[in-house]
Amino acid sequence: MRILVMGAGALGSYFGGYLARAGHRVLFVARGKQLRALRERGLTLLPLEGGSFTIQVDAADTVSPMGVVDLILFCVKTYDTDGAVRLVADAVGESTMVLTLQNGVDSMDSLNAAFGPKAILGGISWVNAAVEEPGVVRHRYPGPLVFGEQNATGSERTQALKKTFMEAGIVAEVRDDIIRAIWEKFVFICAVNGMTALTRLPVGPLLACQESRELFVDIMREVDAVAHQSGIDLADDTVECTLRHMETELPSGVLDTTLGSMYFDISSGRRLELEFLNGSVVRRGRRLGVSTPANGLVYAALKPWIHGRPVLNSV
Template sequence: MRILVVGAGAIGGYFGGRLMEKGVDVTFLVRKKRKQQLEKYGLLVESVHGNMAFPEPKTIQAGEMAEAFDIILLSTKAYHLEGAIRDIRPYTGNKTLILPLLNGIAHMDQLTAVFGEENVLGGLCFIETTLGENGKVIHTSPVHDLVFGERSGEKTGRILKLQEAFSGTKANFRLSENIEQGMWHKYLFISTLSGVTSLFRSPIGPIREQAFGLNSIKEVLKEASAITRGLGAPLADGIEEAQVKKIREIGYEMKSSLQRDMEKQQAIEADHFFGYLLEKAELLDLHAPVLAAIYANLKVYEKNNL
């Protein structure tokens, strides 16, 4: 099975590296600067689950000739999605499967519109990684989960073949029979975590130990779940309480990737996460004042920094 990983960044570099470590045929679609970096230093990964070093990972740049791939692993940021779609189209065939790992839901409509309902799988990941010196992928916590599945929940022949390709690695690749629910649950969780940490400019610990901070966490969950339930999302009963419990248990110094991007004065996914929710809230005639405050905070950041 030939796999194309879009980008060799913190997420694609890590999971692509774990597949290469097993011996899977992986190629990275990269931009010129990253290609030069990989040619000079190789793909380097530092992880509590074992370091990896690949001196000459296979790479291509957009526009280079290559046969269609079996799987395309898409882990780009939402604001790069249109460009990524353009770049990968020449490398798709009738049976090429697109496995997106983006946070949120809005990207699914874009992908299915271009590649067709049948060719787009459901996917998500839980991992805390960043890029260090010379483009080294630094994996900073024990969690390294990639969850995938047919959006119908079926165990099709092709998804079982993909499961076989993903099995036996040091990362936790997991087949789900309810991937759509998993994607909505992650959207709810990430919106809450990234929303409050970016609003308060703080790791989660100091926020949750302050009474009004904890109340803000609960209000974001309440507003976001009301909107997503209004859209018909298959949320589990009691998911709000379960996610409050999860937020209470995660590391005191945990930051969201959105917050880290703001600290580096980089682009953020304000519209993909919160603009989408507020747009749907308006259509559903739902009031979401805390989500609106989070979104306003992010748009002010964009105006002042980007």
């Protein structure tokens, strides 16, 4: 397959790296230090099970070395969506699939508007990966790549793509109700990312403390209410199932290391995806008449960090 990774950071490098190792022709679109490292030293992946592998990769700051591709893995942060949409336009042809793995529920609208809904597959990654240093990506947390058609039907192309992922060593699942799956993750991720970024603590101690547990659950309930009001058919016990999954189905000790990507962003002084997580919930709630004080609290507390560590003019 001819594959373009738009945004060769943590997720893009992880998935693109496995696909390139399996023999697919992959172009990694990157910039800055990451681009230089990929070109000079190749891509090194540190898998969860230990060890590492390095592959030489094609990396560029434009799509022109590749032309029209079969698949675009759309992996930029949500605040970079518009620029990335413009950048990949020349790589999208009649049968190109654009699979977004971005968090949140906003970026599919931008992609649909740019390329038409037929081209766009919805996706969520439960894999957690991080750029450890330029060109080096660590896999931190297991999980499937879940994706599917937006129109709630199965398709041959999604089944073929799942086979491609699985053969490359990527655990993948197709869901016919991907929009619902994206909202289910949104319920979870607004609480996990919002609360771990705010408190700089992993999920374990947050759920063990009654007051912070209440805030955590309130965040999820508000997202659930916004989903219902938006016509998304989430199960009535989505919040309870999410909590039960975290507390009883994950291997013991995992919650004490579970931190959202926004935690890592704030800890490193990077920009936050806040507007597309808790901020999006607040704006949608306002529009739909759903009260969202818990998400509002997280949003207000983190907003000074939204462009990175605030600059202080100390005397």
